[in-house]
Amino acid sequence: MGFLLSFLPFTITEAIIRPFTMDILLKSAKEDIGTASSLINFVPTLLGSLGMALSTLPWGNLITGLGSIMAGALFSALLLWRKAKL
Numbered sequence: 001m002g003f004l005l006s007f008l009p010f011t012i013t014e015a016i017i018r019p020f021t022m023d024i025l026l027k028s029a030k031e032d033i034g035t036a037s038s039l040i041n042f043v044p045t046l047l048g049s050l051g052m053a054l055s056t057l058p059w060g061n062l063i064t065g066l067g068s069i070m071a072g073a074l075f076s077a078l079l080l081w082r083k084a085k086l
Contacts, residue, residue, distance in 0.1 A: 026040075
């Protein structure tokens with residue numbers, strides 16, 4: 001039950017933030033709004049597929065494997081965010 005509850009804050013936060021980010025990203029595109037919308041929807045699908053593929057690797061412990069994937073994704077996002085701010 002604790003493992004399930006650890007995903008709850010992320011799920012709620014993502015559901016709240018997604019409409020705002022969609023609005024910001026679509027307003028920033030002057031042309032090709034359809035292309036921007038397609039990319040906004042494609043990237044989470046691609047990353048979700050990558051996460052599912054990584055979760056099927058032969059981890060010694062599934063919980064440790066999923067935690068490692070989440071930590072790696074968080075670290076990668078922080079690096080990309082920091083690089084974008086520079």
